[in-house]
Structure formats: C-alpha cells, structure tokens
Amino acid sequence: MTKVMMFAAERKLLDRIAGELLDARATSNHAALVEAVEDLEVIVMFTDFPTLRARASELIKTAYEPMPDPWGLRS
Numbered sequence: 001m002t003k004v005m006m007f008a009a010e011r012k013l014l015d016r017i018a019g020e021l022l023d024a025r026a027t028s029n030h031a032a033l034v035e036a037v038e039d040l041e042v043i044v045m046f047t048d049f050p051t052l053r054a055r056a057s058e059l060i061k062t063a064y065e066p067m068p069d070p071w072g073l074r075s
Contacts, residue, residue, distance in 0.1 A: 010052055014043060018059055025067050037063050 001009075017039045024032035040063075043056040 007049055007052075010043070010047055010049060014040075014052055014056060017043070018055075021059060021063060025063070033063060 017036055020032065021036040021040070023029070024036055037060055040056045040060050044053050044060070047053050047056070
C-alpha cells in the first residue's frame with residue numbers, strides 16, 4: 001500500500017470518527033462520545049501523518065465542550 005493510499009484510508013477513518021463525534025455531541029450520547037474520543041486517541045498514537053494527528057488532537061480537545069448555540073436559546 002502506497003503512502004498516498006494509506007493517507008487516504010486514514011483520512012477517511014478520521015472523517016468517519018469526526019462525524020460520529022459530532023453526532024454524539026449533538027445528541028448528548030456520552031457512551032458514543034467516549035468511544036469516539038478513544039478512537040481518536042488511537043489515531044493520534046499510531047498515525048504516521050502529522051496533519052491527521054493534529055486534526056485528531058484538536059477534535060479530542062473540543063470533544064467535551066458544549067455544542068455552540070447558534071440561536072441563543074440556552075441561557
């Protein structure tokens with residue numbers, strides 16, 4: 001497998017996990033949130049690509065922050 005193919009496969013995996021994380025945050029599903037963060041931690045530990053590692057790290061940092069309220073409905 002070439003480096004380009006490896007990068008594409010890992011990026012696709014990261015995109016899928018990022019989507020799962022977003023869904024978990026939007027629905028306040030703590031179990032799914034923890035699972036997504038654990039998957040991101042594995043990517044950070046084992047990827048050979050700094051850009052993917054940085055993106056996964058950033059997603060981990062923001063995982064437990066509350067979702068933004070675009071309409072200002074929360075007080």
